[in-house]
Amino acid sequence: MISKRIIPCLDVRNGRVVKGVNFEGIQDVADPVEMARFYNDSGADELVFYDITASFEGRGLFTDILRRTAAEVFIPLTVGGGINEVADFERVLACGADKVSVNSGAIRNPGLIEQAARRYGNQCVVLSMDVKRVGGQFRLFAKGGRVDTGIDALEWAHAGQERGAGELVVNSIDTDGVKNGFDLDMLRAVAARVNIPIIASGGAGSMEHFKALFLGEEKVDAGLAASIFHRREVPIAALKRYLADEGIPMRIIRQREENSNDS
Amino acid sequence: MIAIIDYGVGNLYSLSHSLTHLGVENAVTSDRALIGAADKLILPGVGAFGDARKRLDDCGLTEVIVGRAHAGIPLLGICLGMQLLFEKSFEYGEHEGLNLIPGQVCPIQADLPRPLKVPHIGWNQLHIVRPCLLTRDIAEGDSVYYVHSYYAKNVGDCLMASSEYGVEVPGIVQKDNVYGAQFHPEKSGEIGLRILRAFAEGA
Numbered sequence: 001m002i003s004k005r006i007i008p009c010l011d012v013r014n015g016r017v018v019k020g021v022n023f024e025g026i027q028d029v030a031d032p033v034e035m036a037r038f039y040n041d042s043g044a045d046e047l048v049f050y051d052i053t054a055s056f057e058g059r060g061l062f063t064d065i066l067r068r069t070a071a072e073v074f075i076p077l078t079v080g081g082g083i084n085e086v087a088d089f090e091r092v093l094a095c096g097a098d099k100v101s102v103n104s105g106a107i108r109n110p111g112l113i114e115q116a117a118r119r120y121g122n123q124c125v126v127l128s129m130d131v132k133r134v135g136g137q138f139r140l141f142a143k144g145g146r147v148d149t150g151i152d153a154l155e156w157a158h159a160g161q162e163r164g165a166g167e168l169v170v171n172s173i174d175t176d177g178v179k180n181g182f183d184l185d186m187l188r189a190v191a192a193r194v195n196i197p198i199i200a201s202g203g204a205g206s207m208e209h210f211k212a213l214f215l216g217e218e219k220v221d222a223g224l225a226a227s228i229f230h231r232r233e234v235p236i237a238a239l240k241r242y243l244a245d246e247g248i249p250m251r252i253i254r255q256r257e258e259n260s261n262d263s
Numbered sequence: 264m265i266a267i268i269d270y271g272v273g274n275l276y277s278l279s280h281s282l283t284h285l286g287v288e289n290a291v292t293s294d295r296a297l298i299g300a301a302d303k304l305i306l307p308g309v310g311a312f313g314d315a316r317k318r319l320d321d322c323g324l325t326e327v328i329v330g331r332a333h334a335g336i337p338l339l340g341i342c343l344g345m346q347l348l349f350e351k352s353f354e355y356g357e358h359e360g361l362n363l364i365p366g367q368v369c370p371i372q373a374d375l376p377r378p379l380k381v382p383h384i385g386w387n388q389l390h391i392v393r394p395c396l397l398t399r400d401i402a403e404g405d406s407v408y409y410v411h412s413y414y415a416k417n418v419g420d421c422l423m424a425s426s427e428y429g430v431e432v433p434g435i436v437q438k439d440n441v442y443g444a445q446f447h448p449e450k451s452g453e454i455g456l457r458i459l460r461a462f463a464e465g466a
Contacts, residue, residue, distance in 0.1 A: 001387065001388060001427055002383070002385050002386065002387045002428060003385060003386040003387065003388075003406060005385060005386065040452065045385075045386055070276055070277055070280065071280045071283075071284075072280070072284060074277060074280075074281050074284070074449055074450060074451070074452055074455060074456060075408070075450060075451075075452050076408060076450050093274055094274075094276070095276070096274070096276040096277055096280070097274075098274070098277070098450065121309060121310055122382070123309075123382055123384060123410045166382065166384070167384070195380055196380060197380055197384055197385070221380075221384075221385065222385075251386040251406035253452065253453060253454075254402075254405075254453070
């Protein structure tokens with residue numbers, strides 16, 4: 001049986017992991033390569049590296065981190081941030097990324113999804129969307145959740161799938177950073193419109209929130225979070241054991257002691 | 264030395280680094296002489312079967328790969344690389360495979376008894392059907408990472424391990440010195456490294 005996935009997201013700026021609360025008030029957490037190794041050993045099913053660097057120098061640091069991580073962490077790596085053209089796909093794939101996440105770049109040029117899917121396959125293209133309720137509608141936001149595009153988020157999700165996106169990250173701005181649980185209403189609404197894997201983001205504060213997510217909407221495949229993992233408020237190994245005990249299919253890795261015995 | 268065959272299909276960075284991580288000498292190459300001299304071969308690949316098959320031919324690699332496999336050199340196909348080992352594929356038409364393992368490659372979607380998302384993306388558990396070299400260091404129920412929309416059928420006794428996804432998906436196949444993994448061992452964490460190590464050490 002296929003497992004539900006637990007995905008830590010590492011926001012990287014100038015070579016360090018940072019995480020905002022409600023997209024504001026960024027604070028430094030740790031070294032990205034160190035953290036990736038730690039998450040791999042903890043049983044994270046995948047890693048997302050999000051490049052929030054603005055400068056050219058910072059971008060070089062980011063690809064270097066990506067290269068170093070991919071040389072020693074052998075689980076799927078998704079990379080996002082600053083992906084505006086097919087050349088950006090090429091740049092991060094060459095450094096060891098497996099999937100590339102597009103957000104504002106796809107809003108500016110929806111054709112980017114098609115171009116990238118044709119070139120690298122649908123499995124490589126992750127459409128990430130920041131969504132917020134505006135006047136009773138789920139509205140798509142751009143630029144890290146700062147700008148209302150006026151686009152209906154559910155239409156956007158469906159169109160993204162048709163253009164060739166292989167997975168969808170749904171980040172609820174309404175619940176992000178609040179730690180009151182994932183935005184199940186929003187996720188259900190999106191799930192009703194697409195048939196590609198959905199990665200839920202925004203709002204996780206406890207193990208129970210992940211349980212509610214996976215039991216609440218069966219079409220959600222993965223839960224993504226950042227600060228609660230980075231600050232060890234929710235340890236991934238314990239979270240996955242808890243969810244497995246609750247009957248949710250999880251990949252449980254064997255203990256490290258056992259690994260080192262026979263290698 | 265293990266030659267990772269580079270024919271312009273997919274990202275070979277992780278595969279090469281995972282072997283290096285295991286202390287296994289390897290080279291990513293499209294050089295026929297190097298492939299002809301390697302102790303073992305890995306045939307990777309992502310994308311569409313027809314394109315990949317054509318690229319192998321265009322790079323002049325089909326003959327050397329098949330020749331070396333017939334000569335008993337261990338060959339491991341990964342993902343699309345595994346699919347290329349079969350008799351034929353029905354991905355966008357009908358294409359001849361390398362015919363090293365019996366079986367055909369067919370769309371998962373057509374055989375699903377209940378609606379499931381395709382591609383089959385994510386971690387799925389392996390059920391060991393016939394213990395073999397590649398399952399040497401792993402256990403029943405260990406998870407590996409899959410990304411694919413087509414799967415092998417009618418593989419008979421060559422089926423070594425499978426995963427359930429509406430249908431029985433062949434995860435590991437083997438015929439003599441020719442091995443295949445439908446999942447990505449280079450993306451399957453510790454379990455994947457164990458599978459690659461078994462191939463590097465034992466085959």
